[in-house]
Amino acid sequence: MNIQQAIQAAVDGVDLDQDQAADAMRSIMSGDATPAQFGAFVTALRMKGETPYEIAGMASVMREVSLHIDTESDMVDTCGTGGSGLNWFNISTASAFVVAGAGVPVAKHGNRAMSGSSGSADVLETLGVDITLGPEGVKNCFAEAGIGFMFAQAFHPAMKFAGPLRPQIGIRTIFNFLGPLTNPAGATR
Template sequence: MKEYIERVTDGEDLSLSEARTASSLVFEAATEAQIGALLSALRAKGETEAEIAGFAQGMRDAARTIDPDRRPLVDTCGTGGDGHDTINVSTTSAFVVAGAGVPVAKHGNYSVSSSS
């Protein structure tokens, strides 16, 4: 990770492969300080298309996969962004359904404006 931080801080671009490896390190071994340093350096330098694509590939590599052919399967999504500071119903419903023994694929992003 140190090599990638130094190179980006010096204004060098990472190749797609290097960015993918750096992204994997973010999920596997990097400290919070290293992650912050790398992301700050990338932002200051300006991210290239290859760097963005490499980080996206690294994120996909680290993501949990599901078997979409498994039945039954409930798919629910929500970001909590209704703008009215209400409870995040999609997360609550995912817990209830999973508690009843049904596999749930819950996806989305961090809460934007609601409470969970």
């Protein structure tokens, strides 16, 4: 299914199956979808209501095209969904420090604020953390401190096509759900 067919299906209120959603995501991640098509697709999905199959299909493609970190322990991620539009305190980052301080390894995955006042990357950067580390650097942080931060823009390079468009759309989209589901270290908790 191409992106135009996926847009039409969503506009018509038809749920995509996992493979169709994955095809649409491949168009977005490869840059084949235009900015207008991206906006139309995520808005139509939001209006229709995203299904678990659509979320799973798009998350699978996002994981396929992201950088990965192999870890030796079962990591926890405190990635938030963002997109509330409210200027709330960034609790996901604060909780990552609490969890790591309790001895539980944390693979923190996050981004800059898309709405609201502070994303995880904004908070950590203000604290002097180098948010641009690649897989080896983050792996060293896991080993030394029990916590590492994976900046979404660095670990999901294919998001360069969608990332700048998200704030322009101005609404919560399926991408708010995808962050917590696509941890580059494979965190399952």
